[in-house]
Amino acid sequence: MSRKQKKILSRIIVSIILLVAFAFIPLDGYIKLACYLAVYFIIGYDILIKAFRGIINGRVFDENFLMAVATIGAFALAIYEKSGDYLEAIAVMLFYQIGEFFQSYAVGKSRKSIIALMDIRPDYANVEVDGKLEAVNPEEVEIGTVITVNPGEKIPIDGIVEQGDSVIDTSALTGESVPRNIGAGYEVLSGCVNMNGVLKIRTSKAFGESTVSKILELTENASSRKSKSEKFISKFSRIYTPVVCASALLLAVAVPLFRLFVTGVNPSWHIWIYRALTFLVISCPCALVISIPLTFFAGIGGASREGILIKGSNFLETRSKAKTIIFDKTGTLTEGRFEIDSVHHGRYDDRRLIELAALAESASSHPISISLKNAYAKEIDLGRVSDIKEFSGKGVIAHVDGIEVAVGNEKLMNDLQVEYMPCHSAGTIVHLCVNGEYSGHIVIKDVIKQNSKSAIEALKKSGIRKTVMLTGDSSNVAESVSAQLGIDEVHSQLMPDDKVRIVERIINDSEGKEKTAFVGDGINDAPSLVRADIGIAMGAMGSDAAIEAADVVLMDDDPKKISTAVGISKKCLGIVYQNIVFSIGVKVICLILGALGIANMWLAIFADVGVMIIAALNAIRALHIKKEK
Amino acid sequence: MKKIYNIEVDCANCANLMETAANKIDGIETAAVNFMTQKMTVDFKDGVDEKSVMKKIFKACRKVEPDCEIEF
Numbered sequence: 263m264s265r266k267q268k269k270i271l272s273r274i275i276v277s278i279i280l281l282v283a284f285a286f287i288p289l290d291g292y293i294k295l296a297c298y299l300a301v302y303f304i305i306g307y308d309i310l311i312k313a314f315r316g317i318i319n320g321r322v323f324d325e326n327f328l329m330a331v332a333t334i335g336a337f338a339l340a341i342y343e344k345s346g347d348y349l350e351a352i353a354v355m356l357f358y359q360i361g362e363f364f365q366s367y368a369v370g371k372s373r374k375s376i377i378a379l380m381d382i383r384p385d386y387a388n389v390e391v392d393g394k395l396e397a398v399n400p401e402e403v404e405i406g407t408v409i410t411v412n413p414g415e416k417i418p419i420d421g422i423v424e425q426g427d428s429v430i431d432t433s434a435l436t437g438e439s440v441p442r443n444i445g446a447g448y449e450v451l452s453g454c455v456n457m458n459g460v461l462k463i464r465t466s467k468a469f470g471e472s473t474v475s476k477i478l479e480l481t482e483n484a485s486s487r488k489s490k491s492e493k494f495i496s497k498f499s500r501i502y503t504p505v506v507c508a509s510a511l512l513l514a515v516a517v518p519l520f521r522l523f524v525t526g527v528n529p530s531w532h533i534w535i536y537r538a539l540t541f542l543v544i545s546c547p548c549a550l551v552i553s554i555p556l557t558f559f560a561g562i563g564g565a566s567r568e569g570i571l572i573k574g575s576n577f578l579e580t581r582s583k584a585k586t587i588i589f590d591k592t593g594t595l596t597e598g599r600f601e602i603d604s605v606h607h608g609r610y611d612d613r614r615l616i617e618l619a620a621l622a623e624s625a626s627s628h629p630i631s632i633s634l635k636n637a638y639a640k641e642i643d644l645g646r647v648s649d650i651k652e653f654s655g656k657g658v659i660a661h662v663d664g665i666e667v668a669v670g671n672e673k674l675m676n677d678l679q680v681e682y683m684p685c686h687s688a689g690t691i692v693h694l695c696v697n698g699e700y701s702g703h704i705v706i707k708d709v710i711k712q713n714s715k716s717a718i719e720a721l722k723k724s725g726i727r728k729t730v731m732l733t734g735d736s737s738n739v740a741e742s743v744s745a746q747l748g749i750d751e752v753h754s755q756l757m758p759d760d761k762v763r764i765v766e767r768i769i770n771d772s773e774g775k776e777k778t779a780f781v782g783d784g785i786n787d788a789p790s791l792v793r794a795d796i797g798i799a800m801g802a803m804g805s806d807a808a809i810e811a812a813d814v815v816l817m818d819d820d821p822k823k824i825s826t827a828v829g830i831s832k833k834c835l836g837i838v839y840q841n842i843v844f845s846i847g848v849k850v851i852c853l854i855l856g857a858l859g860i861a862n863m864w865l866a867i868f869a870d871v872g873v874m875i876i877a878a879l880n881a882i883r884a885l886h887i888k889k890e891k
Numbered sequence: 892m893k894k895i896y897n898i899e900v901d902c903a904n905c906a907n908l909m910e911t912a913a914n915k916i917d918g919i920e921t922a923a924v925n926f927m928t929q930k931m932t933v934d935f936k937d938g939v940d941e942k943s944v945m946k947k948i949f950k951a952c953r954k955v956e957p958d959c960e961i962e963f
Contacts, residue, residue, distance in 0.1 A: 266901070266958070312957055319954045325904075366901050373927055496907055552903040552926075559927040 264370070270363050277305040277356055281349070295341070298348035306333060306355040328507075329358055332539040336863070339532050354543065354863045361871025368875055369552060372560070372882050382434040382453045382474055384418035400469040411461045416453065420472040421465040423448045428459035435473065436569035436818040453477065480571055480815075489558060489575040491838050495550050506541060506853070513857060514538035533859065540856040543866035544849055553841040553877035560884035561834035568887055569817035570827050577813040580796050581831035585776040587726050587824070588765055590790075591733035591743060593783040594800055595821060596708040600633035600690070607683045608702035615702055619694055622660040622667045625650050630690060633706055653677075657692075668695040675700070688742030708735075710743060713822040718747050720825035724832065727776075730768060732761050732790075762789045769795065781824060798824065826887070834884045841877045848873050892935045896945070899929060899960035909959060912951040918944040931961060 280301045289297055303310075306329075313330035336351035386397035388410040395410055400418040403409060408424060411417050417430070427445040434453045441457060444450060450463060453474035469475060514537075518529035558575035565572050572578055589595050605612040620638035623631035624647050635642065650660040656677065657670015668678055675682040675693050680700050685691045689707040693700070718729055730751040733740050740754035753764050769778045780787070780794030788811040791797030799812035800819045816823045852869035855861035861869075900906045906926035913922035913931070918939040923932045933948070935941055945963040952959050 315954075315957055369903075373929075377928065499904065551907065555903060555927060 267363065267366060267370075270359060273305055274356065274359055274363065277301050277352070280304070281352065281356075295348065298352060299337075302333070302337070302348075302352050302355060305352065305359055306330075309355065309358075328542040329355065332542045332863070335535060335539045339536060343532060350863060354867060357864070357867040358543075358871070361867060361874075365552075365871060365874050365878070368878050369556065372556065372878060375882075375885075377563075382416070383478055384416040384452065384474065387418040387469075388412070388415075403465060403469060405465055405468055408462055408464050411456045411463060413456055413458050413460065416455055417450055417461075417463065418452055418472075418474075419463075419465045419469050420452050420467040421450060421463040423450060423461055424464050425462040426459050428461050429457045431455040431457055432818075433569075435477070477566070477571060480573060489579040491579060491835075491842070492554050492558070492575065495554050495842070499551055506544070509853075509857075510538040510541040513541060537856055537859055540861060540863050540866045541853060543863055544852045544856060544861075544869045550842065550845050550877075552874060553845065553881050554838055556878060557834055557837045557841065557881040557884050560881055561830055561837075564885040564887045565827065565830045568823070568826060568830075570823055570830070571815040571817065572827075572831075573813050573815075577796055578831045578834055580777050581779070581814065581828065582835040583775060583777045584779040584796060584828070585726060586728045586730065586768060586772055586778045587721060588730040588732060588768060588778065588780045588790075588794065589749070590761070590780075590782040590787050591731055591735060591740065592708060593819070594781055595714045595731065595747060596710050596743065599709060600629050600706045601709050602633060602637045603689055603705040603707040604687065605704050606685060606687075606702055607700075609696070609699070610701060615694060616704065618662055618665075618667050618696060619669045619692060619704060621647050621662045622650075622658050622669045624660075626652065626658060630692065630706055634692070634704070665697055669693070688738040690739075708739070708743075710746060711819075711821055713820055715747050717821035717825055718749065720822070721828060722748075724825060724828050726828070730764075732756055732764060759789075761787070762793055765790045765793050769793070781821075783819075798827070830884075830887055833887075837880055837884050841880055844880075845873045845877050892937070892941075894933055894935065894941065896931045896933065897929060897962040898924065898931045899958075900924070900926065900956060901958060905956040905959065908955040909952040912955045913948045916944065916947050916951055918947075922948065 280297075284294075284297055284301070309326050309329050312326040316327050333351045333355045336354060337348060340347050340351065384400055387400045387403050388395045389398050389403060389407060390396075390410065403419055409419065409421070413428070416434075423444055423446050425446055427443075429441045429443055430450060431441055432451075432454045434455065435451060442454075444461075449466075450461075451474075452469075452472040514535045518531050518534045521527050522529040555575070558578055561578055562572050562575065572581075602616065605615055608615045610618075616634065616637050620631075620634045621642060623634050624642045624644060646663050648661045650658060652658050653670065653674060655673070657668065657674040659666065659668045659670075659674075661667070668674060668680075669692060671691065671693065672682065672684075675695065678695060678698075680693075680695050680698070682693050682695075682700050683703065685703055685705060687705045689705045691703050691705055693703045695701060721729065728751065729749045730753070731740065731744050731747075731749045732753050733743075734756050735754055737752075737754040740752045743749075744752045753760075756764070765778070765780055772778055777795040779796040779798055780790050781798045781800060782791055783800055787799075791799060791811040791813075796814060797812040798814045798816065800816045800821070800823075814827060816827070848869055852861050852865060856866060898909075900909060903926045906924045909931075910922060910924040913919070913924070913933070916922070918936055920934040920936055922934070924930075925932070931948075933945070935944060942963070945961065949961045949963070952961065
């Protein structure tokens, strides 16, 4: 509890004790008035001062002003009617203060709990000074310093492991607690937790440039980018307060005058003034103003815990309206890693064929050769290979154990005038020709990520109307991947700038408010990420470029997170609408009841403070994210 | 030149009012108040004395919200 909160709490307690005491002491006339006035000032002096200052500074119609007018009015009515019922004015002030106290406590508490969740900031770094370890502020550690990270500690700064083996937990960055084995030479990112061994790390970045600082900066600034709902609310509150004040004035003055002069009945001034005062109490727009940004903040906080960084509440809102999602294929839906799918028409044993291909390709660093070598899975004996000739864009011819082996695509086979068997499978086809004789082909495929299919199903279920896949790959590969995943539209054999053009066309074709999201891996796809209504970068851990270009950043490369992100934004927006409807609704009902004389000031206080607390509690729900299985 | 200051403000509406007030001060491009993180981001114009601008901002904010604090 802050100092301010403690002070107000003690004032509330003193006032309640005094009010209870006065109820048992028989007081009369001016003494009674003086006693109650004293309590009134104890509980409400700051409101009165603020209201007075507001008027001087030309800011009438704020809540302090409204409370001051309402309670002074109630006091004046009690004196005027000689009823001696001063309790109501004080009670209104008291309840208002209690409400404000609870609200500031509740909002402060939820604010802090969200921030605590997001706080992955390391507090210190262990640096060796004169043979002793000292904990220093990470900001003071220079690039190239060796820091020591003990088991259980957070890695404070990005760097490269000099010494030590350990397992690290990346869940603070990715939301997924998959332990990673590391040892000397590995690059480690700040924010990960060292789990067992002692690590000595040479820092490669300053603290301010490290992953953890970048993430913190991003999430903390996220709520500064205001969404449309937030803008709507600030506009609404600007109109709402004066309108309510004007209606209160009408109730207090115009209605009695109407009764007096037109209908000729008793104007009953006091009833209408009382109703007008009730009106004023209800009128504070704070519940709306607080609950909307709090909801977005909670949503952003909850998402960041899942390894989903959202750069602003406006994106959360756009995200929930996305109807079309465009995917990049390689690295997004597929692993971007080639594996051998099958071997066809082999004249030798499959393993022998792969062995020959791997050995012939041993000098090449092409992704295809790497996949062949991985499939071979044995140490390559370079002594067995000689006379390697590479034909760029075609393949390789080499002597393996003295036998001539040609490994390559159709073009190489045509050049060698070998009759080859065309393949109907989608993928990259590697033909082999051993000793001038066609010996079969190997089909290599980019592996589809395990979660891609279920991710797309989940997206469709959540209301995404169209899924599109873009790729630079050949059309039969693209068709086969999209058929397996159930993607609606495919564009293949694209150059990088073709992708942007297609993204643009899809955006232009989509109707009105429907939004288009683009999911890519952030490095090659930066232009498309920027162009789309929402750019989502995947596998961005450690990639600054992706964090710059995208609006939503997924730290790991699990496509399932895309639908989680859609779920979060939907839930968040749902809560925002609930809060808008609930708080405006309750206020309007209370205003009507107040005008009809059914609602008294007590209900008015509830309409003001109770609604706000309920809305704040509702907002906190956005923090909790259902884990998808 | 962007700088971030810690602030103390109790209600979200007051934070909005502070933002509006701060944006009327000369010497800055924009000012943004983030109620949730209790921070004010001020983008100063080139070559202004940040201290004196912040004093003006603080004064303007105090006018709309007498309880607020800005650490600068």
